[in-house]
Amino acid sequence: MILVSKSPFDPGAEANRLQAAHTEAGAMVTFTGLVRSHPDDPITALILECYEDLARNELAAIRDAAMARFGLIDAAIIHRHGRLVPGETIMMVMTLAPHRQAAFDGAQFLMDYLKTDAPFWKQEETAAGLRWVEAKAEDGDAKNRWSR
Amino acid sequence: MKVLYFAWLRERLNRASDEITPPSEIVTLNDLVAWLRARDEALDLAMENPAIFKLSINARIVPGDTPIAGATEIAILPPMTGG
Numbered sequence: 470m471i472l473v474s475k476s477p478f479d480p481g482a483e484a485n486r487l488q489a490a491h492t493e494a495g496a497m498v499t500f501t502g503l504v505r506s507h508p509d510d511p512i513t514a515l516i517l518e519c520y521e522d523l524a525r526n527e528l529a530a531i532r533d534a535a536m537a538r539f540g541l542i543d544a545a546i547i548h549r550h551g552r553l554v555p556g557e558t559i560m561m562v563m564t565l566a567p568h569r570q571a572a573f574d575g576a577q578f579l580m581d582y583l584k585t586d587a588p589f590w591k592q593e594e595t596a597a598g599l600r601w602v603e604a605k606a607e608d609g610d611a612k613n614r615w616s617r
Numbered sequence: 618m619k620v621l622y623f624a625w626l627r628e629r630l631n632r633a634s635d636e637i638t639p640p641s642e643i644v645t646l647n648d649l650v651a652w653l654r655a656r657d658e659a660l661d662l663a664m665e666n667p668a669i670f671k672l673s674i675n676a677r678i679v680p681g682d683t684p685i686a687g688a689t690e691i692a693i694l695p696p697m698t699g700g
Contacts, residue, residue, distance in 0.1 A: 502700055517699070518624050518691060522676035550697060580700060586671075586678065588692075589699030590624035592655060594658075601625045604669075604696030 471528045473521055475551040487545055487563050494542045494565040497571040498533045500580060507554035512589050512593045517559070519550035520588040539575040541566050546579060550589060578615055584608040620653065621692040629663045631678075639640065646672045646674075647681040652658070669696050 470487075472478070480501045488497055504515045528546045535544055541564050548560040562583070563574035591602040620635045621674050627633050635653075643649050650672070654661040664670060671694040674685065678694070685691065 520621065520623055520673075520676075520694070523673055523678070523694075525693065526676050527678060554643050584700040585697060587699040588623065588673075588694055588697055590695065591698045592624075602698045 470545040471525055472547045473524045474549060478547055480558055484563060489562045491542050491565050495567050496569040498564050498572040498576040500562045500576050504553045504555045504557045504559055512595050514552050514554050514594040516552045516594060517550040518590040523588045527557040527587050531579060535575045535578050539571040541575045581611040585612045618689050619690050626663055626693060626695050630659055645682050645684055649685055651671045670694060
């Protein structure tokens with residue numbers, strides 16, 4: 470499943486639903502990304518811009534690649550956009566596999582590709598105004614390790 | 618065809634898109650970007666480090682040497698910060 474939406478979602482309910490659909494799975498890994506505010510440099514919100522058509526296409530391609538590469542039974546990506554406040558869930562990745570290593574590796578792979586290839590852009594809202602979050606070089610490095 | 622701009626690129630240009638009709642000698646996405654930059658100083662400045670941008674045709678990320686034949690929607694994508 471690929472879901473790109475402004476709407477909040479319940480990570481626990483999503484995980485339970487995916488798990489219940491696959492009795493052949495022996496391992497499930499879930500990752501949830503959250504809006505955080507640093508105590509020394511607080512933000513009031515995170516605003517995510519998104520190119521929705523491209524996001525759906527790229528996330529589907531990344532998911533297909535992970536399914537094939539790690540022999541996953543299923544994988545799902547849920548990603549929100551719009552204005553989110555600290556503590557809210559931004560996104561979630563889930564992988565189901567016969568055994569744990571494939572589930573862990575598949576989830577890492579999905580996250581590493583999603584960070585650099587999914588068209589979302591974060592802006593932090595602070596008391597002083599808005600500022601764009603800069604892409605991190607280590608995100609590119611994390612993705613590139615999969616092609617070595 | 619339409620060209621879409623996102624995030625800080627959109628802000629620096631003060632618009633989210635352009636409707637363009639490139640001349641017939643523009644064959645690839647790289648040609649198109651060079652042509653767009655030559656006609657727009659703000660875009661030229663914003664893209665002074667062109668390697669950081671990804672490009673898409675009809676909502677699929679593709680390499681810069683991809684031909685634009687058949688393209689209806691092109692996007693210039695600053696480094697992404699999702700997840």
